[in-house]
Amino acid sequence: MRQTGKRKCIYIALLLTMTLPLAGCWDTTEPERMVYVHGLGIDYKDQQYTVYLQILNPRLLAKSEVASGASGTKVEVGRASGKTIDDAIFKLYKSxxxxxxWGHLSFVLFTEEALKAEGIQATTDLLDRYRETRYRLWMYATNEPLLDVLTAVPIMEMSTALSRLSDPLATYEQSSFVKPIDMRELFILLNEPPYEANIPYINLIKENIWKTEKKSHPVIQIKGIASIKNKKLQKVIKNQNIYGLRWMTKDMEREALNLSANGFSDVSLLINKVKVKIKPIVKQSNIQFAISIKADAVLRENPKDKSLKKIMQVAEQTIKQQVKETYLHGVESNIDIYRLSEMLYRKNVQAWKNAEQNGKVPLTEDSIQKLDVQLHLIHGEKNRKRSTIK
Structure with missing residues (x-):
């Protein structure tokens, strides 16, 4: 009996000894002892990539510290060049x-030169393979100096983690002009007809739009879209040529519509809950499309108490005109801006195979056979549809 008891004690002692290495995470790194990448900038010049890493100060992210007026550097940017993107990154590692x-990387910003050099292919291939990065990486293009953009901080001294680049949905929910696109969606768009994608094109405003009591504040805004095709930049389209794109975006949250018709320039509406249907019409070798747009409208401004019926007619006509103008600009640039080829591919793949050229259907000015817009006026804010002052 004594010998059996001794064996049990020996077994227990051995078991406890074996579990000692499991008592802690010996290979972990303390969070406060790491550097966190928040933004990545890619430039290309003289056959070399230049990589910019935007580093955040994590101590300024806590609400208590920000509220108490914590001071210190909010953002720091590292820069290095190499023949490949990975080569440039490893040079940054050495310094x-x-x-x-990389687990908190939020966005990637490309210059036009980088996009022309197929930098978007090289960058996404690298990020897709690395274990720490995620697919929820927002993609942008610009012609501004990357150092200036990456060191621009949000208004009211907010953390850079709350910038327009890292958290685009916060502003998109209020003004849905150009839809943000992440790396996952980029992969889908570039691997399905028409094998094109539009990423937001930004610029840096240095004029006195936002100003403190001490100085003006440079801010980032959407300037247009950068059309990507065949892994490189096809064309940059500015805002004034894509007014119709927002009405053809199924995830559009809300956007203002200002009427420009004679006598209605003082009227504005808020458009939301947009529903878009695209129907391919195939007649032998002739392919056209019927487009239907339905949306709710909220009356925002009507100071002269104009006829509601007339306002809705003018609004529907304005949206039709904007959708048509944006489409025609895309045709001139050989861009399928509404992805009509994809709709034919999904609904009539045989017709798509017969008509496609380099992955997309040839489009002309007459490819949109029918364009129908129906707006439903639901209210005028606070349920007022008449002018406030009689």
Whole structure:
């Protein structure tokens, strides 16, 4: 009996000894001892990639510290060049004072030169393979100096983690002009007909739009879209040529519509809950499309108490005109801006195979056979449809 008891004690002692290495995470790195990448900028010049890493100060993210007026550097940007993007990143590793962590990377910003050099293919291929990065990476293009954009902080001294680049949905829910696109959606668009994608094109405004009591504040805004095809930049289209794109975007949240017709320039509406239907019409070798747009409208401004019926007619005509003008600009640039080829591919793949050229259907000015817009006026804010002052 004594010998059996001794064996049990030996077994228990051995078991406890074996579990000691499991008592802690010996290979972990303390969070405060790492450097966190928040934004990535890619430039290309003289056959070399230049990589910009935007590093955040994590101590300024806590609400209590921000509220108490915590001071310190909000953002720091590292820069290095190499023949490949990975080569440039490893040069930054050699100069970094701590381990660089990529798990909080939020956005990627390309210059036009980088996009023309197929930098979007090289960058997404690298990020898709690395274990720390995620697919929820917002994609942007610009012609501004990347250092200026990456060091621009939000208004009211907010954390850079709340910038327009890292959190685009916050502003898109209020003004849905150009839809943000992440890396996952980019892969889908570039791998399905018409094998094109539009990413937001931004610029840096340095005029006195936002100003403190001490100085003006440079801010980032959407300037248009960059059309990507065959892994490189096809064309940059400015805002004034894509007014119709918002009405053809199924995820559009809300956007203002200002009427420009004679006598209605003082009237404005808010458009939301947009529903778009695209129907291919195939007649032998002739392919056209019927487009239906339905949306709710909210009356925002009507100071002269104009006829509601007339306002809705003018609004529907305005949307039709904008959709048509944007489409025609895309045709001139050989861009299927509404992805009509994809609709034919999904609904009549045989017709798509017969008509496609380099992955998309040839489009002409007459490819949109029918365009129908129906707006439903639901209210005028606070349920007022008449002018406030009689």
């Amino acid at each position: 970094s004072q701590r381990r660089i962590f």
